Amino acid sequence: MVRLRVVRKSVVSCVVCLALVAFLFVTFFTDKNPGGQERENFLNGVGMEMIWVPPGEFRMGDLTGRGEVDEKAIRRVWLSGYYLSATEVSQAQWRWVMDTGVIDVNPSAFKDGRLPVENVSWDNAIEFCRRLTISERDTGRLPRGYVYTLPTEAQWEKACRSGNENDWAGDPAEMAWYSQNARGSTCFVAEKKPTAWGFHDMHGNVWEWCRDWYQKSYDGLPVVDPVGPVHGKRRVTRGGAWSSESAEGLRSSRRARLVPPYRANNVGFRAALVRDARH
Numbered sequence: 001m002v003r004l005r006v007v008r009k010s011v012v013s014c015v016v017c018l019a020l021v022a023f024l025f026v027t028f029f030t031d032k033n034p035g036g037q038e039r040e041n042f043l044n045g046v047g048m049e050m051i052w053v054p055p056g057e058f059r060m061g062d063l064t065g066r067g068e069v070d071e072k073a074i075r076r077v078w079l080s081g082y083y084l085s086a087t088e089v090s091q092a093q094w095r096w097v098m099d100t101g102v103i104d105v106n107p108s109a110f111k112d113g114r115l116p117v118e119n120v121s122w123d124n125a126i127e128f129c130r131r132l133t134i135s136e137r138d139t140g141r142l143p144r145g146y147v148y149t150l151p152t153e154a155q156w157e158k159a160c161r162s163g164n165e166n167d168w169a170g171d172p173a174e175m176a177w178y179s180q181n182a183r184g185s186t187c188f189v190a191e192k193k194p195t196a197w198g199f200h201d202m203h204g205n206v207w208e209w210c211r212d213w214y215q216k217s218y219d220g221l222p223v224v225d226p227v228g229p230v231h232g233k234r235r236v237t238r239g240g241a242w243s244s245e246s247a248e249g250l251r252s253s254r255r256a257r258l259v260p261p262y263r264a265n266n267v268g269f270r271a272a273l274v275r276d277a278r279h
Contacts, residue, residue: 039052039054039081040052041083041086041198044132044136044141045135045136045139045141046093046096046097046132046135047092047093047096048085048086048087048089048093048271049085049086049087049198050083050084050085050086050273051083051084051085051086051159051197051198051199052081052082052083053079053081053082053083053084053155053158053159053197054081055078055079055080055081056078056079057076057077057078057079058076058077058079058157058158058161058163059074059075059076059077059165060074060075060076060077060154060157060158060218060253061073061074061075061218061253062074062253063165063166063253064166064167066167066251067251067253067254068254068255069216070216070217070255071253071254071255072217073217073218073219075218075223076223077154077158077223077224077226078223078224078225079154079155079158079225080225080275082151082155082272082273082274082275083272083273083274084151084155084156084159084199084270084271084272084273085270085271085272086190086194086198086199086200087116087189087190087199087200087201087270088116088117088189088200088201088205088206088208088268088269088270089116089117089125089128089268089269089270089271090113090114090115090116090117090189091106091108091111091112091113091114091115091116091117092113092114093117094106094108094117094120094128095113097128097131097132097135098127098128098131107119107120107124107263108186108265109265110185110186110265112188114188114189115186115187115188115189116186116189116201116205116206116268117268117269118186118206118264118265118266118267118268119263119264119265119267120209120263120267120268120269121260121261121262121263122150122209122235122258122260122261122262123260123261124263125150125209125268125269126149126150128269128271129147129148129149129150129271130148132148132271133147133148136148145275145276146273146274146275146276147273147274147275147276148271148272148273149211149271149272149273149274150209150210150211150269150271150272151210151211151270151272152210152211152212152225152226152227152228152272153210153211153212153226153228153236153238153255154225154226155272155274156208156210156238156239157238157252157253159195159197159199159202160195160199160202160203160238160239160252161195161252162195162196162197162199163196163197164195164196164252166252167251167252167253168203168247168250168251168252169195169196169199169202169203169252170193170195170196171193172203172204172247172250173247174192174193175192175193175194175195175202175203175204176192176201176203176204176205176240176247176250177192177201177204177205177242178203178204178240178241178242178243178244178245178246178247178249178250179242179243179244179245179246180246180247182204182205182242182243184242185242185265186205186206186242186265186266187205187242189201189205192204201239202239202252203239203240203247203250203252204239204240204241204242204244204250205239205241205242205268206239206241206242206266206267206268206269207237207238207239207240207241207256207258207266207267207268208237208238208239208267208268208269208270209235209236209237209258209267209268209269210235210236210237210238211227211228211235211236212226212227212228212229212235212236213228213229213230213231213232213233213234213235213236214228214232214233214234214235214236214255214257215228215229215232233259234257234258234259234260235257235258235259235260236255236256236257237256237257237258237267238254238255238256239254240254241266241267242266243266
């Protein structure tokens with residue numbers, strides 16, 4: 001009887017340990033959206049579609065040999081899973097998050113709620129993401145440990161390529177707003193054909209701020225969840241804009257940089273939702 005009780009206790013202990021391991025795995029190692037479903041796209045509280053980009057490796061840089069010097073170092077980059085907004089942040093979404101009810105907070109030169117917000121600095125974009133995080137957390141839509149922010153340069157390029165290793169994610173004439181078809185201004189978001197993963201306007205419309213400081217070469221930077229150099233003078237922008245003279249300036253690997261306070265009618269951003277590094 002004593003031996004049987006010992007065996008039973010051992011079995012119970014093993015079951016409890018396995019259950020604890022399973023709980024910890026689900027809690028800390030699976031990615032869930034605010035609705036609690038694993039790896040699914042969702043619509044947040046300001047009507048922003050967030051698309052899940054699964055973890056994995058991709059080739060980053062000038063894969064076809066026609067790029068600029070700062071694109072030349074091709075590297076294999078591994079990224080953890082993250083969410084990225086399907087479109088550039090629209091003026092309607094900007095006002096929803098930033099409006100105080102006192103003054104018009106829309107800084108855009110070309111005004112319409114369906115157009116991308118522009119004329120925003122890097123700090124403006126970061127502040128939008130900070131306020132959006134607070135708003136979504138207060139309403140219970142944001143899971144513990146997640147924050148809205150700007151995408152890293154690597155996150156941006158992986159989403160732009162959407163599995164494609166050509167210069168563009170598809171035909172620029174079908175996917176991009178630039179000087180050949182934009183008629184001198186920004187255009188409504190999500191009117192052009194999306195990438196294979198569902199992202200609109202990755203090529204053209206407005207340049208998009210990234211989180212990274214610019215470095216002329218990728219040499220020496222990490223290849224697992226890279227975030228760029230620790231210090232710098234200019235932040236990375238990607239994607240090209242309505243003002244770009246040709247599709248050459250819209251290539252997936254094309255890099256540009258601006259000082260953080262810079263604002264113009266061809267510079268905007270899109271939001272990423274990532275695990276907070278502090279958790």
